Amino acid sequence: MSATSSATATTAHPSPHRAKVSLAALLFGLVGGPAAWFGQFVANYALASFACFPHDTPRVGTGPLWPSVPTAMLAINIAGMAIALLAAFVAWRLWSVTHGEQPGPTSHLLEVGEGRTRFLAVVGLMAGLGFFGAIAFNVVALLMVPTCAG
């Protein structure tokens, strides 16, 4: 911090490109992945637990309450992955519009992180991809673990 500079002097705005992107798109890029993950997670958890243990006795060896439960869970899962990917794609588009917001190589985005709009865009990109991975983790469970105990 310099003692000589003046606050009224011209300082760069933290997000010169803010007019180029829509806040709604930025928000979707940020929360799309996490929301998709949480939605599919809670929905599938509720389905899996109720279908196999509806009241006070587990359905051991009799399969789920409704035979379509495994398919439904997989469909929810795939929908979640699609939303997360879409969010990542939107964030990537926003990033390509704003990555010139501050000078510097691409790695500056992650390290120096200047330029508020491109910062949020790149965070959205990472969040979308990361939560896509998190949803994909649940596919492993869906494909490998029997729906109810044998």
Next chain:
Amino acid sequence: MEDIEFERIPRYVSATAAYRRGLGVIWETPPGIGGWLSSVDHKKIGICYIVTAFAFLILGGIEALVMRLQLIGPDRHLLTPEQYDQLFSTHGMTMIFLYAMPVLSGFSNYLWPLMLGSRDMAFPRLNALSYWIYVAAGLFMYAGFAIGVGPNDGWFNYVPYASRPYNPGMNIDFYALGMIYLGISTTVGAANFLVTVMRTRAPGMSVNRMPIMVWGTLTASAANILVVPAVSLAFFLLWMDRQFGTHFFDVSAGGQPLLWQHLFWMFGHPWVYAVVLPAMGMVSDALPIFCRRPLVGYTPVALSTVATMILGFGVWVHHMFATGLPNLALSFFSGASIIITVPSAVAVFAWTATIWLGRPVITTAFLFFSSMIVLFVIGGVSGFMTASVPVDWQLTQTYFVVAHLHYVLIGINLFPVVGAIYVWFPKMTSRLLDERLGQWNFWTMFIGFKLAFLPMHLTGLRGMPRRIYTFPDHMGWNILNLVSTVGAFVLAAGVLLLLVNVIQSLRSGRLAGANPWDGATLEWSVPSPPPSYNFAVIPTVVSRHPLWEDRLQESADRSTAIEGMLLDHGRETLATTLLDGDADAILKMPGESYAPLLLTVGLSGFFVGLLLHQWWLAAFGGAVATASIVGWLWPERALAQIAQPRHV
């Protein structure tokens, strides 16, 4: 006559001694007990929080030592089973609710306005309220223990054992009402942090320029306002079941014991992250100071902080792997609990890279922070093991979990907090802590901690269940328990050394100056201790490291705390916009007020009345509380809340 001022173009000035004097008159808390009881200064409140939390830490530590004496060998009879049960429950309650979160709130309270370039928190009186309620709720929760009816069902208090038929004493009532009461403190504190970070950052501090600790406490606060209602509700329903014969958890009339576990852990697991994320933020902010370079990977670390919390909302059932839920349902939680390792790994690699790519200066604080990385990894991998459902069926409810949670809470809360004391004590008191004693302090704590808790992993793998008041010989646990007990006392000696260092340095420590560590963030730009108004002029921020800009040379602009908006028509600070920190409005800040204390007194009467079934007291307390709220919220001319001019 005074006209209404709706708008003002703030004066831009260079801070001079005359302005500082004027601001001092405006902001200084009056001396004496009255000033202390009515103070709304975030710095005073922050220090009160930290001191109170440490008092609870010491209480909880003594409880732990007594338990370790009971467990020093097989078949000891130092404690009765009932005493042991109350001790372990009170120990957990103390450390998790009365130490771990409040101590972080204390640091955040103290540091946030200074880091964010503001003159106080967004709601100074709410800040005082959250502290007073914390103290009152802490005393409330301890009152039962003091008269021999402390909580006795562990900190997670499972029903039906917590229900009246199995637990007829007042033990659980103290805990239930105390937790609801404490929840108010946590909630208003969290709301205050949220609005503070959204509205009162320095101009130019866009979201990508906030210190990581701010991200940590922001995330924790967001989590708190979402999950604290779950536990308050659970305890309220339990109290209704116990006192009024309702059937929320009563299986004989359609209730469900597992409902308790769901509500508790929907709160409990996010809470666990809430008590470590701000501390991880402290490491992310302070470790780089000692590595003489900015943190590696700010963006991924900031995201990982938030992502940990989001994933943290989806892991609550991993505390319930053995409750009979279908395996497929469990496996989703297994996946989430395993993948939550990823954001933690981001932080670990970022810290390690910061060490490798920096030039670490080995101070006591650095030792605490760097050892924290190792403790974090150990706590992390043991958590990762419990995330695997079939493995957890064995590990859960054994000493392996005890080891895990102590690595997490001591490793990722206490160690960073002690490191943070070494870093920020000079800011708070103007004096440095002694480094030589500091080294002793660190190694004693580190060795004691390792001795106490590393063997517990093995104790658990050898099958020792947690929460047993004694154990028989020939189980293969004797020597491990002996070592743990010895380690616990060494760890306690380490904490004692910290206290000695604090007391000694308060009197005769070396003077620190404004920036003893050559730190990068705004709090180091003000004198130690900071003046009551924090900043004479509102600083302008153009980067993440305002005090390192000349050396990092990353842009042509420079931050400043020398010239800026003055804001001295009474207590004022600047409101800025959510994302970019553009100047938006001038906020009028309240002065000293007894309303928070009065509200706390009213609420205490209310809760004591409920506890004792003295309905008149509850009604009276509730009325006092309501009246304090109305008085508090009554529009004030000095706060620019009234439209009409005075002469009307």
Next chain:
Amino acid sequence: MSDTAIEATPSAPRPLAVGGLGYAGVGWWGMITVIVTEASLFGYLLFAYLYDAVKVDGEWLTAMPSVRFALPGVLLLLASSLAILWGSRAGAPERLRAGFLAALLCGAAFVALQLLEWHGKAFSIRSDAYGSMFYIITAIHLAHLLAGLLALALVLVWSMLGYFDSRRHDPVIIVAAYWHFVVGAGAAVFIVLYVTPHLW
């Protein structure tokens, strides 16, 4: 993108609202956090109800809930929300007071309906888990509604004292936000307690 130019902030200082008018202040933002945390509370409450309802072995409902009082109640709440919207849009103090007073009366009528409904129920809070859940959910909502009524009354008093004008009226928008939330929570409670039983 070729545009890497750095846009400068206009250096001309602009006037700032003193005391933070409306959404620029902190009060409204604080109310948002209150609403988020209270909405979570209702979320957990309704989760608890649905959890016990689906897990119970046997009949959950003591009797199919009648909408005789609840439907007019929820309609009154919606009407009160509209009254607040109508009243708080205006700078005119008379309209503000008329809107808030109308909302207050609707809210008070809701309280009366709620008490009537409780009075006529064949089961009590101690009958079984359904009874406990029914009474606690409606009671917690009623408590929030009473707090909202107190807030509406305060706004009316402050308005009559002439504290507000077309620019400075923070309590109006803050209390309005809270009231809309209470109405929304009431609608959610209505759907879970009175509508979902018909769906299974």
Next chain:
Amino acid sequence: MNSSSLSLACAAILALTLPATAAPPLGYLRGFGPKSDPVVQLTWGLLALSTLVVVVVTALVVIGTLLRRARGGGGIARAPVERGGSGLRWISVGLGISCVALLLSLVWTMVVLAAVNAPPRPARVTIEITAQQWWFKARYLSPDPSRVFTTADEIHIPVGEPVRIRLIGADVIHSFWVPALSGKMDAIPGQINETWIEADHTGRYGGECSEYCGVQHAHMGLVVVADPAAQFQQWWDGQLRPANSPQSAQTVAGERDFEFHCGACHSARGTAAGGTVAPDLTHLMSRGTLAGGMLANNIGNLAGWLANPQSLKPGTNMPNLYLSGQEIASVTAYLQTLQ
């Protein structure tokens, strides 16, 4: 001294403290059946992976600190500040490796979960276990009502055969845990949980309640005895017999005292003692322990337990009966006949 040498020192201390020979009775790092074997392998696998991660990160922190530490005096304020390398490769490489390891762990976890989801073949024996403060009641189910019987705290199973366990929580939540055979399953009031166990070696396997359940949570043990099939059948048949009739004068008196003092809670089938809230004692002497696994079943402990259960197990539901010395002797003698 640095933290890695310290960790090594700790590890050495641990190694020294562990007698290599004595296997801990409740340890679960060795499995004894198809339910536990895959879990044991997974546990070792994750333990090894975890240890490796800890060693690598510790080494990175310690070596980095030692290699890179600022040398020379002058204090921190004189040390230069510079950004240096971006360090992002640390995060990307580290995350890449972590994700592979995590995915493998997840897949392995799911494989094990699927493997232990159901017994390899249908279970022919089902035991209904009711957990209560602070003992386990075991009811052996059979389609033939005359073959159903109840015992406590010590359950026999046929070796090499899966056995289904139905768990009932009678009062508060408990957990059924026989570490060598299977992980935990809670017994929760209001719901029936099912699990299964199988032992592929004969022997006695220790178990313990592992959910905190009140003052005597520390003393709520059980034993699973895996017998060869024929011996198991013989044991079952034996358990169906009513209690032996007393022969000597002392045991006849003992039976009377037992019926009078103990019969409201305990039963001995074939006598007037028909209580069901406490363990069935029809074949008490076929069991190895007393008082929820707390005491070895011998005449001294039995007499001591009868004399003052509350001093041995404070808070236990068995009250002090204030029996006379003579009564204790006769009841003890009678109980000794319940083979």
